[in-house]
Amino acid sequence: xxxxxxFSKTQKEISKETQSLxxxxxxxxxxxxxxxxxxxxxxxxxxxxxxxxxxxxxxxxVKAGGQEILMPALQPAENxxxxxxxxxxxxxxxxxxxxxxxxxxxxxxxxxxxxxxxKKIFTSYKDFPFAVFQIxxxxxxxxxxxxGILRGREFLMKxxxxxxxSEEDLDKYYEKMGxxxxxVFDRLGIGKKTYYTYASGGSFSKFSHEYQTVTPAGEDTIYxxxxxxxxxxxxxxxxxxxxxxxxxxxDLRQEKGIEVGNIFKLKDKFTxxxxxxxxxxxxxxxxxxxxxxxxxxxxxxxxxxxxLSDKNGIIWPKEVxxxxxxxxxxxxxxxxxDIYKKLTDLGIEVLLDDREESAGVKLNDADxxxxxxxxxxxxxxxxxxxxxxxxxxxxxxxFVAKNTLVKAIKKML
RNA sequence: CGGGGAUUGGCGCAGUGGUAGCGCGCCGCGUUCGGGACGCGGAGGUCGCCAGUUCAAAUCUGGCAUCCCCGACCA
Numbered sequence: 453x454x455x456x457x458x459f460s461k462t463q464k465e466i467s468k469e470t471q472s473l474x475x476x477x478x479x480x481x482x483x484x485x486x487x488x489x490x491x492x493x494x495x496x497x498x499x500x501x502x503x504x505x506x507x508x509x510x511x512x513x514v515k516a517g518g519q520e521i522l523m524p525a526l527q528p529a530e531n532x533x534x535x536x537x538x539x540x541x542x543x544x545x546x547x548x549x550x551x552x553x554x555x556x557x558x559x560x561x562x563x564x565x566x567x568x569x570x571k572k573i574f575t576s577y578k579d580f581p582f583a584v585f586q587i588x589x590x591x592x593x594x595x596x597x598x599x600g601i602l603r604g605r606e607f608l609m610k611x612x613x614x615x616x617x618s619e620e621d622l623d624k625y626y627e628k629m630g631x632x633x634x635x636v637f638d639r640l641g642i643g644k645k646t647y648y649t650y651a652s653g654g655s656f657s658k659f660s661h662e663y664q665t666v667t668p669a670g671e672d673t674i675y676x677x678x679x680x681x682x683x684x685x686x687x688x689x690x691x692x693x694x695x696x697x698x699x700x701x702x703d704l705r706q707e708k709g710i711e712v713g714n715i716f717k718l719k720d721k722f723t724x725x726x727x728x729x730x731x732x733x734x735x736x737x738x739x740x741x742x743x744x745x746x747x748x749x750x751x752x753x754x755x756x757x758x759x760l761s762d763k764n765g766i767i768w769p770k771e772v773x774x775x776x777x778x779x780x781x782x783x784x785x786x787x788x789x790d791i792y793k794k795l796t797d798l799g800i801e802v803l804l805d806d807r808e809e810s811a812g813v814k815l816n817d818a819d820x821x822x823x824x825x826x827x828x829x830x831x832x833x834x835x836x837x838x839x840x841x842x843x844x845x846x847x848x849x850x851f852v853a854k855n856t857l858v859k860a861i862k863k864m865l
Numbered sequence: 866c867g868g869g870g871a872u873u874g875g876c877g878c879a880g881u882g883g884u885a886g887c888g889c890g891c892c893g894c895g896u897u898c899g900g901g902a903c904g905c906g907g908a909g910g911u912c913g914c915c916a917g918u919u920c921a922a923a924u925c926u927g928g929c930a931u932c933c934c935c936g937a938c939c940a
Contacts (some may be wrong), residue, residue, distance in 0.1 A: 461875095461876090461890080462889065463876060463877085463889090463890090464876085464877085464889065464890090464901065465875075465877040465878090465888090465889070466876085467871095467876085467877065467878095467932095467933085468871095469870090469871065469872095469933045469934085470931095470933075471933070471934070475936070486932090488931085489931085489932065489933085537940080540940085541940080542938075542939090543938085543939065561940085563940090568929095592939080594938090594939075595866065595937085595938060595939080596866090596934095596936090596937090596939095598933085598934080603939085643928095652940095660940095671939090692899090715940080718940090721940085726939060762904085780899095782898080782899060783898060785900090809901090810897085810898060810899090810900085810901070811898065811899040811900065811901095812898095812899075812901045812902080813899040813900085813901050813902095814900090814901090815899070815900045816900060816901050817901085817903085819900090822867085828899080829900095830899065832899070833899095841890090
């Protein structure tokens with residue numbers, strides 16, 4: 453992609469009203485545009501990052517055995533009345549059709565749709581366990597959207613649901629998904645900052661578990677156990693008497709966290725109201741048990757920016773950067789085009805800064821946009837037969853001979 | 866939903882009663898060319914909306930809307 457054609461511009465300044473760091477950097481870098489409170493457009497750069505996050509999550513969900521589906525965002529009120537959540541959920545977007553006067557909701561989550569659906573398809577004990585998931589835009593009527601992309605009224609989420617014939621099986625699956633989630637956040641580049649967090653389990657199980665990324669921008673207070681790298685949500689810390697439930701450590705560190713994922717044993721909460729039972733070996737009907745596992749895809753994007761940036765801009769983990777290589781041409785357009793062609797022919801994603809801008813503008817924009825690997829070609833370097841490579845995260849560039857560039861880059865990707 | 870702040874060219878801002886200006890960006894010409902270069906010349910605004918006060922309102926008054934922040938809320 454040539455930067456001169458990219459559908460976004462960087463911004464030097466941002467309104468003092470925009471206080472959230474992820475909001476500032478994503479707008480200035482040309483990743484997103486705000487339409488209304490908690491409602492954003494993803495520009496090409498932002499969408500590329502979003503898709504990369506999505507693909508990592510999808511890959512791990514498929515490996516875990518989930519089958520991808522896509523349920524409607526537009527949902528009839530009846531399903532929600534069935535579970536009572538039509539009246540209970542105060543952040544449910546509800547509306548009435550102008551023509552038919554029928555009531556609908558914009559889906560904030562999909563238990564109400566999936567339960568009756570699964571009931572149509574799998575009812576024999578032989579069909580269990582199974583799991584399906586989707587990656588979809590969700591809607592919640594937040595009373596106060598805030599923190600840029602971290603709490604929106606419309607957001608992208610992965611929701612994964614598992615179905616079981618016994619509690620033992622659900623428990624086993626739940627454990628497995630915990631490990632899957634650890635791997636997901638590692639691959640997304642925020643593993644070190646993201647903690648498996650004990651949280652309230654509602655009335656159905658002792659705990660649910662959240663994945664909390666530590667950042668001052670977070671809205672939850674958590675207590676981190678450094679001995680075993682787990683955390684406890686403030687909502688249950690008193691109940692646990694300030695002791696790590698895993699290792700008994702009493703020396704916990706208070707932090708702010710943003711909930712990027714959660715896993716929850718729903719048991720029969722959403723299967724019973726829809727009469728979802730399976731037929732067991734003995735021919736008897738028994739309740740289907742359910743687990744749900746969410747990851748806020750767009751929230752992860754914001755969390756990464758919060759956690760990984762410096763005063764000059766974003767520092768993407770290479771797995772989610774919008775492009776693999778940012779190629780800057782400083783008075784050396786022919787050479788840049790040549791390298792651009794070589795790299796793209798190898799399937800490497802390159803953003804070529806071919807704009808007629810000064811070196812300063814290009815270098816500053818590259819810092820702001822934050823692509824992990826930068827390649828700078830210039831007449832100066834060219835005279836020495838060298839090309840410059842710099843990781844966004846490091847200060848020192850390295851210089852390699854022109855003919856070894858491709859090899860060097862491949863090694864660093 | 867309670868409290869506070871804000872709203873003026875695409876973006877960031879100034880402008881306390883006399884009919885709107887600066888920086889960035891944008892267009893043209895020229896000079897520059899490794900950390901947000903410079904000169905000259907341009908285009909672009911019903912000052913969030915609706916009332917009211919006044920000879921006269923971006924500016925004063927009232928209402929509304931929207932955005933941001935704090936709090937409450939967030940299976």
